[in-house]
Amino acid sequence: MAKKYANPPIVEALCEFxxxxxxxxxLTVPGLLYEKLKESFPxxxxxxxxxxxxxxxxxxxxxxxxxxxxxxxxxEDKKILMQVGPRLLTINVLKPYPHWDGFKPRIEMAWxxxxxxxxxxxxxxxxxxxxxxxxxPAQGGKLAEYFEFYPSIGQxxxxxxxAFLTAVEFSYADGRDHCRVELTRIPALGGRSLFRLDIxxxxxxxxxxxxxxxxxxxxxAHSRVEEVFEGCITDKLREMFEEVL
Amino acid sequence: xxxxVFLPGPHLKTSVTGSQWxxxxxxxEFPDISTLPRDLLQSFWPSLLDVAFSAPQRxxxxxxxxxxxxxxxxxxxxxxxxPNLIREYLSQFTGLLDVIPEAVNAAKKxxxxxxxxxxxxxxxxxxxxxxxxxxxxxxxxxSVIERLxxxxxxxxxxxxxxxxxxxxxxxxxxxxxxDAL
Numbered sequence: 001m002a003k004k005y006a007n008p009p010i011v012e013a014l015c016e017f018x019x020x021x022x023x024x025x026x027l028t029v030p031g032l033l034y035e036k037l038k039e040s041f042p043x044x045x046x047x048x049x050x051x052x053x054x055x056x057x058x059x060x061x062x063x064x065x066x067x068x069x070x071x072x073x074x075x076e077d078k079k080i081l082m083q084v085g086p087r088l089l090t091i092n093v094l095k096p097y098p099h100w101d102g103f104k105p106r107i108e109m110a111w112x113x114x115x116x117x118x119x120x121x122x123x124x125x126x127x128x129x130x131x132x133x134x135x136x137p138a139q140g141g142k143l144a145e146y147f148e149f150y151p152s153i154g155q156x157x158x159x160x161x162x163a164f165l166t167a168v169e170f171s172y173a174d175g176r177d178h179c180r181v182e183l184t185r186i187p188a189l190g191g192r193s194l195f196r197l198d199i200x201x202x203x204x205x206x207x208x209x210x211x212x213x214x215x216x217x218x219x220x221a222h223s224r225v226e227e228v229f230e231g232c233i234t235d236k237l238r239e240m241f242e243e244v245l
Numbered sequence: 246x247x248x249x250v251f252l253p254g255p256h257l258k259t260s261v262t263g264s265q266w267x268x269x270x271x272x273x274e275f276p277d278i279s280t281l282p283r284d285l286l287q288s289f290w291p292s293l294l295d296v297a298f299s300a301p302q303r304x305x306x307x308x309x310x311x312x313x314x315x316x317x318x319x320x321x322x323x324x325x326x327x328p329n330l331i332r333e334y335l336s337q338f339t340g341l342l343d344v345i346p347e348a349v350n351a352a353k354k355x356x357x358x359x360x361x362x363x364x365x366x367x368x369x370x371x372x373x374x375x376x377x378x379x380x381x382x383x384x385x386x387x388s389v390i391e392r393l394x395x396x397x398x399x400x401x402x403x404x405x406x407x408x409x410x411x412x413x414x415x416x417x418x419x420x421x422x423x424d425a426l
């Protein structure tokens with residue numbers, strides 16, 4: 001990591017692998033994975049999730065809601081979990097962020113366990129996402145004092161904003177990857193000014209990364225996420241996060 | 246610049262309006278963070294979220310975002326005693342995320358007149374805690390227990406094989422606070 005902070009704003013970091021439909025998947029896969037991961041992730045849990053699909057047909061746009069089950073494996077302290085769904089594997093680390101040195105081995109372990117359990121034919125999407133909650137002093141101030149990424153409000157527009165969501169998607173590696181960056185203010189108690197900076201770097205071209213290249217992709221993605229994060233904040237925030245030299 | 250939301254299917258895009266999406270190089274004035282009212286933010290944000298990010302390409306599966314979505318939902322229907330405690334509990338027992346709305350809906354169905362209150366119960370004697378969804382009524386009658394059992398029956402089976410727990414009950418108190426009925 002280019003910069004390390006003693007007080008990082010990361011509330012969650014996650015790495016997700018979505019496999020192509022050609023990869024064979026059945027109900028035994030979560031069990032096979034658990035066998036390989038249970039020493040580090042002994043706690044099992046599950047939940048249902050809704051997925052909305054929109055498809056463009058000859059008669060227009062069709063909306064379909066599908067239910068699927070996510071199986072979760074957690075570490076004993078519940079701070080790191082793996083979520084396994086149909087052709088889906090996500091590794092989530094919650095606050096306190098164990099830094100890249102601690103997160104990367106978990107990603108490697110998950111990916112290698114998945115490859116040992118099934119034959120991965122291809123990857124539809126890989127994502128490396130960092131969610132930061134940034135609390136600013138209650139007395140307020142200008143966003144520009146803290147961020148280098150925020151909405152621009154022209155002088156002819158009202159200056160009193162009731163809400164904002166700033167989002168852009170950057171292109172990397174000749175369009176193979178995208179990085180979606182969002183900044184928004186989120187509700188908080190006690191008059192606090194709390195912002196969410198969400199950086200999601202992902203494979204935008206399905207199949208463009210081969211299974212053997214996945215871990216190199218993840219390393220590269222991490223470098224890009226770091227660059228974007230540093231590009232979004234000012235020195236004032238760096239001081240608040242307390243860089244470790 | 247107007248950002249597009251990507252929906253599944255080749256080259257299918259839709260525009261999103263009603264929010265700021267860009268930063269220009271030469272900004273005449275910067276937004277003041279102290280002028281953003283939180284209550285308006287709360288009412289505005291979920292609708293924007295639905296419009297912009299309901300597509301499957303919405304991003305990797307975040308636990309924190311799922312918890313925040315649930316908290317937004319709860320804030321509209323339930324009195325939340327200690328939001329941070331609820332968040333902390335849910336981050337440890339994420340399996341409950343899909344059951345809680347069922348419990349709230351079941352309680353609302355059986356007790357449309359009630360104030361619902363959600364809290365984390367910490368057992369003082371053993372290291373155990375769980376979520377409690379209280380119903381609070383102006384008047385309690387003999388039907389309360391039966392209705393509680395009916396409501397509980399609607400979601401109890403979904404707690405099987407989950408870690409964590411949500412208990413529907415009453416503390417026989419009257420509704421209180423700004424949202425009291």
